[in-house]
Amino acid sequence: MATPESGATLESVATVAGVSRQTVSNVLNAPERVAPETRQRVEDAIRELRYRPNRSARSLRTRISRLIGYCIQPAPAGNLNPVLDRFVHAVTESAAAHGFHVLLFTAPTGSAGLDRYAELLAQRAVDGFVLADTVVADPRPGWLTEQGVPFVAFGRSWSGPDRGHWVDVDGAAGMTEAVEHLHAIGHRRIAFIGWPEGSGVGDDRVAGYTAACLRLGLDPRVVRAEGGAGTGRALAAALLDDAAEARPTALVCVSDESAYGALRALAERGLRPGEDVAVVGFDDTPAARLPGVDLTSLSQPIEQIGHESVLMLLGLLGVVELPPGPEHRLLRPSLVVRASSRPAVPPTEA
Amino acid sequence: MATPESGATLESVATVAGVSRQTVSNVLNAPERVAPETRQRVEDAIRELRYRPNRSARSLRTRISRLIGYCIQPAPAGNLNPVLDRFVHAVTESAAAHGFHVLLFTAPTGSAGLDRYAELLAQRAVDGFVLADTVVADPRPGWLTEQGVPFVAFGRSWSGPDRGHWVDVDGAAGMTEAVEHLHAIGHRRIAFIGWPEGSGVGDDRVAGYTAACLRLGLDPRVVRAEGGAGTGRALAAALLDDAAEARPTALVCVSDESAYGALRALAERGLRPGEDVAVVGFDDTPAARLPGVDLTSLSQPIEQIGHESVLMLLGLLGVVELPPGPEHRLLRPSLVVRASSRPAVPPTEA
DNA sequence: CTGAAAGCGCTTACAG
DNA sequence: CTGAAAGCGCTTACAG
Numbered sequence: 001m002a003t004p005e006s007g008a009t010l011e012s013v014a015t016v017a018g019v020s021r022q023t024v025s026n027v028l029n030a031p032e033r034v035a036p037e038t039r040q041r042v043e044d045a046i047r048e049l050r051y052r053p054n055r056s057a058r059s060l061r062t063r064i065s066r067l068i069g070y071c072i073q074p075a076p077a078g079n080l081n082p083v084l085d086r087f088v089h090a091v092t093e094s095a096a097a098h099g100f101h102v103l104l105f106t107a108p109t110g111s112a113g114l115d116r117y118a119e120l121l122a123q124r125a126v127d128g129f130v131l132a133d134t135v136v137a138d139p140r141p142g143w144l145t146e147q148g149v150p151f152v153a154f155g156r157s158w159s160g161p162d163r164g165h166w167v168d169v170d171g172a173a174g175m176t177e178a179v180e181h182l183h184a185i186g187h188r189r190i191a192f193i194g195w196p197e198g199s200g201v202g203d204d205r206v207a208g209y210t211a212a213c214l215r216l217g218l219d220p221r222v223v224r225a226e227g228g229a230g231t232g233r234a235l236a237a238a239l240l241d242d243a244a245e246a247r248p249t250a251l252v253c254v255s256d257e258s259a260y261g262a263l264r265a266l267a268e269r270g271l272r273p274g275e276d277v278a279v280v281g282f283d284d285t286p287a288a289r290l291p292g293v294d295l296t297s298l299s300q301p302i303e304q305i306g307h308e309s310v311l312m313l314l315g316l317l318g319v320v321e322l323p324p325g326p327e328h329r330l331l332r333p334s335l336v337v338r339a340s341s342r343p344a345v346p347p348t349e350a
Numbered sequence: 351m352a353t354p355e356s357g358a359t360l361e362s363v364a365t366v367a368g369v370s371r372q373t374v375s376n377v378l379n380a381p382e383r384v385a386p387e388t389r390q391r392v393e394d395a396i397r398e399l400r401y402r403p404n405r406s407a408r409s410l411r412t413r414i415s416r417l418i419g420y421c422i423q424p425a426p427a428g429n430l431n432p433v434l435d436r437f438v439h440a441v442t443e444s445a446a447a448h449g450f451h452v453l454l455f456t457a458p459t460g461s462a463g464l465d466r467y468a469e470l471l472a473q474r475a476v477d478g479f480v481l482a483d484t485v486v487a488d489p490r491p492g493w494l495t496e497q498g499v500p501f502v503a504f505g506r507s508w509s510g511p512d513r514g515h516w517v518d519v520d521g522a523a524g525m526t527e528a529v530e531h532l533h534a535i536g537h538r539r540i541a542f543i544g545w546p547e548g549s550g551v552g553d554d555r556v557a558g559y560t561a562a563c564l565r566l567g568l569d570p571r572v573v574r575a576e577g578g579a580g581t582g583r584a585l586a587a588a589l590l591d592d593a594a595e596a597r598p599t600a601l602v603c604v605s606d607e608s609a610y611g612a613l614r615a616l617a618e619r620g621l622r623p624g625e626d627v628a629v630v631g632f633d634d635t636p637a638a639r640l641p642g643v644d645l646t647s648l649s650q651p652i653e654q655i656g657h658e659s660v661l662m663l664l665g666l667l668g669v670v671e672l673p674p675g676p677e678h679r680l681l682r683p684s685l686v687v688r689a690s691s692r693p694a695v696p697p698t699e700a
Numbered sequence: 701c702t703g704a705a706a707g708c709g710c711t712t713a714c715a716g
Numbered sequence: 717c718t719g720a721a722a723g724c725g726c727t728t729a730c731a732g
Contacts (some may be wrong), residue, residue: 008472009709018720025711027392035717052472056415057709059406060724067453074439075432080636082425082432094455101475103417122358122402124725125450125451264642286430287472287637290563290579292614359725370703373725385701407725410708474709 008051009269017045028053051152059124066321067103068313071075071113073133078228080257080285083302084132085155089124090306091130098314102130104294111139128313130154134166136200141166151317152309156328158200165316171201171282172208174298174333175252178280179212181296182250185342187278191221191248193235193258205254205282221248232261240269240277249277250341256281256288256297263295263340282333291338293338301331358401367395377402384519409474417444417453417474421463423483429576430607430635433652434482435502440656441480448664449697452480461489471499478663480504484516486550491516500666502659506678508550515666517658517679521551521632522558524648524683525602528630529562531646531685532600535692537628541571541598543585543608555604555632571598590619590627599627600691606631606638606647613645613690628691632683644689651681 010021017024019042026033027042045051059065070088092102103126107113117140120126128150131140136158144151147164153166175192176277182190190208196201206222213220223235232253239248253259259281266273273279273294281288284299308329315322360371367374370394376383384392395401396576409415420438444454453476457463467490470476477500481490494501495513503516509564522644525542532540542559545552563570573585581604589598603609609631616623623629623644631638634649656677665672 007704010711012708021710022712022719023717033717038717050468050471053474053711054408054410054709055475056406057724058711060404060410060708060726061710061712065406070454072439072442075435078636078638078639079432079726082429082435085425085432085435087398088454089422089456092422093456096456102454104420104438104454106439106443106446117399119402122400123405125405129668146731233641260640264640267642287640289428290430290610290637291583292617328578360727371726372703372728373701379727383701388701403727404725407708408727410710411725411727413708638704695729 013045013051017042066100067126069129071107086302087306090303094307094310103133110281152312165312165327167305169300170330175205175208176212187250189248190250194254196226228257229261232258232335233265236262238264251279253281256283257284273340274342296338296341298333300333358399363395363401367392416450419477419479421457425567436652437656440653444657444660501663517676519650521555525555526562527556537600539598540600542576542602544604578607579611582608583615586612586615602630606633606635623690624692646688646691648683650683
């Protein structure tokens with residue numbers, strides 16, 4: 001009892017429809033060349049036999065695998081941010097709309113991992129790559145560009161020439177929006193809890209904060225340290241233990257993780273988030289909406305980033321028309337306001 | 351300037367090495383058939399040309415794609431549990447060790463999604479599937495079994511006949527361990543916060559709790575409701591508002607998410623986790639170790655599950671020897687003890 | 701141990 | 717509009 005899928009080939013469809021293999025292929029790839037009634041007969045046969053073109057045979061012939069390579073990194077232990085999960089899903093779904101699938105592989109970070117990319121290319125296993133987890137001085141964009149391999153990165157190159165196509169989130173614009181929101185609800189001493197200089201993403205976010213402060217006539221105040229929630233807690237503690245007249249009334253955090261630490265520092269001092277001190281994070285991680293957390297945060301348009309990355313890549317591959325516009329797309333995050341930044345003081349300007 | 355990868359074929363390697371294509375193929379697939387010095391010459395040529403067999407050509411000929419299908423579901427909004435992220439990574443890595451890659455696709459849940467599986471099969475795009483997100487009455491195991499398609503599921507079939515191979519976590523054993531841990535540190539009134547009956551996973555977990563209680567001579571007390579953190583908070587609130595002598599001193603929760611809700615209910619009553627009331631969750635989600643959370647939780651051996659799933663599948667495909675033993679593997683989660691269940695009362699038995 | 705031949709299932713110019 | 721032919725790059729019996 002063979003499975004219905006196992007049998008059908010172009011040949012068997014042709015036999016059933018009473019035409020040549022070529023005609024069946026035409027129905028699939030250039031239907032306008034085939035007379036309507038012939039086409040109908042062939043389509044009936046395809047349906048009856050549940051025929052699907054064999055992917056390997058098609059790839060061998062066309063030299064297109066219809067597979068997009070994606071390197072999956074292990075999520076760092078304790079990572080709160082399932083952003084890449086959503087990204088991969090969006091990429092997979094957008095790719096499917098054009099008959100593409102995603103081929104997953106693993107590789108060491110840095111240039112040690114380039115071999116895996118090279119290997120997939122040599123095998124002609126993929127047509128191009130979608131890159132995520134891009135970091136400062138990432139070797140991949142330069143190398144892929146040199147090799148002439150189509151790719152789109154989620155995340156710009158933060159150092160060196162900006163090579164290749166990318167889609168990214170405008171962290172600076174997001175932070176500007178956060179500061180404007182806090183200013184609008186009455187805050188005047190707004191501090192920033194950040195990462196050390198040189199992280200690209202972190203620098204971008206603090207730049208948006210600083211620019212907004214200057215525009216609004218506020219004094220920027222930035223504290224920085226490496227790390228996650230523990231660090232955020234320590235940095236926030238130092239700020240909150242300031243003399244009352246200097247103490248910030250709002251904390252803008254480079255990530256939700258730092259913000260969780262800051263919330264903890266508030267709790268330890270009996271300060272109520274939103275009432276006594278406002279807190280804003282970045283990433284809108286799932287924990288932000290837990291009862292008792294209710295953290296205001298910037299949400300990244302992950303699905304859109306995935307979708308646009310795929311469209312750009314398919315454009316480079318010639319499968320769809322390359323979307324008009326530059327090689328780069330910068331998308332704005334959106335501020336999700338929760339209890340951690342509800343008006344403490346009535347707006348002074350309205 | 352062609353990329354070095356673009357050119358090499360079996361043919362060009364054969365020319366460089368001065369042998370026939372067949373001999374090159376033998377070096378790759380049956381090296382013992384080739385004389386050592388010939389083999390050396392061929393291997394040199396392969397290295398020099400950076401030759402890798404074309405995957406499509408190989409697949410077309412061998413009828414093996416060396417691709418494992420994996421359906422990626424969108425993480426439910428607000429999902430705290432990145433477990434599938436780690437699972438996919440483990441599967442990808444284990445597969446790579448045998449020259450396999452993972453093909454990602456999306457599909458609707460339920461029988462509506464079977465078409466996508468059928469399509470990949472008809473295209474011969476994959477050799478088999480690794481299933482995750484299995485649910486009660488999941489149509490996939492039965493259907494794949496009928497079709498004779500190799501697959502391994504992460505998660506057993508909770509209803510109907512147990513068809514096909516699977517690897518799963520022993521939730522009951524985990525909950526038993528949690529109860530024993532709480533009992534050992536002195537707790538005698540241990541309640542369970544669960545999901546409504548019929549979820550498979552939830553029923554398994556509560557069964558382990560109940561069994562442990564009975565064995566230890568404790569009264570099982572189970573409250574249930576649909577939902578996540580908000581529900582956990584409400585269920586915990588009801589328990590904590592009991593008369594003092596009936597109030598549980600420990601809460602075992604069906605998931606970390608319920609446990610976060612329970613922790614919130616404690617905080618709202620000025621109760622200290624671990625000191626006044628112990629709380630235990632399940633999944634060891636990243637948020638469990640946030641400062642101020644420190645939730646005791648059961649950690650699933652995800653990497654091992656991924657690894658064993660792949661080995662089983664490759665066994666079914668005849669690529670490796672099928673691991674001895676049954677078609678099913680049940681792995682124990684491990685209890686990670688944190689501050690939410692540190693001894694409140696000195697152990698009464700030691 | 702090595703080589704010539706067939707064929708996996710498809711697509712793409714090219715005649716008719 | 718339709719069909720016969722070539723060929724994508726590989727592996728696998730089969731002779732020598």
